[in-house]
Amino acid sequence: MDYLTHSIATADGARLAVRECGAGTPILALHGIPEDHTSFARLAPLLAHRARLILPDLRGFGDSAPPDGLSVDPSALAKDIGAVVEALELRDPILLGHDLGGYAAIDYVQRRLGPARALLLLNTTYKKVYLSGSPHMLFFCLPLLGRALIHLAGPRLADFAFRMGFADPAKADPAQLQHCRELCQSSSQARAIADCYAAFGKSAVTKRWHPELKPRPVDIPGLLLWGERDFFLDARLQGWLGRLLPGLRIVPFAAAGHFPHQEAPEAVAATILEFLEHLAALPYR
Secondary structure, X not given: OOOEEEEXXXXXXXXXXXXXXXXXXXXXXXXXXXXXXXXXXXXXXXXXXXXXXXXXXXXOOOOOEXXXXXXXXXXXXXXXHHHHHHHOOOOOOEEEEEOHHHHHHHHHHHOOXXXXXXXXXXXXXXXXXXXXXXXXXXXXXXXXXHHHHHHHHOXXXXXXXXXXXXXXXXXXXXXXXXXXXXXXXXHHHHHHHHHHHHHHHHHHHHHHHOHXXXXXXXXXXXXXXXXXXXXXXXXXXXXXXXHHOOOEEEEEEOOOOOOXXXXXXXXXXXXXXXXXXXXXXXXXX
């Protein structure tokens, strides 16, 4: 697809590369690890006739640069959403987030950093993980070991994500895999991934000792599309997200893994378009 491109500066000095396409309801689409905006390459053409899709590279990923000398803190990603919303003058955008992007979207509404009409989530979590269902977190979240493993893995991190993340690896786009392999060869993106995992590990410890910091329920319309054959995230997280977001509707995809928007793009797009029709009929507070 042809994209309109933007370069947006944040208050702390990051530079965000943002693409957009389509027209209609504004949807801010936020990718996960280890990808960039191209995560939505299969989904975007199916939604562009109904939605204005805004696709940033998260800070430290793809073409977006974090502030010089600073680590990538996941808590800053929510503020980056606010920067994009403000710079593009988005009124009541819908936030679409996969994996890390879903975490950032939920964090944005938790902290009330700006307007949001609804949440569209794809296999994600927020401040909770079950290690029995996410064994990779046990290693990647350790501050020194995790950082070393991620840097040593390089492009093999993309191989691992795609091999284990798809219920049927044959459905993965070879060009997308190669693109992600190149991204993971970048020392800046490897550092961003390691920074995020280290922050998740620290957050888990902080929440254990400070239960008052646990997230609160947020009343916002939402849709969670969950690939049921997810190697990376435990299915019990659907219940956790449902309690955190009482307005959440959960739609399972039995034949998809961690990347349902890539493995079943037509079905995911159809479900999102149906949700948009339902959302248009709801009163907006």
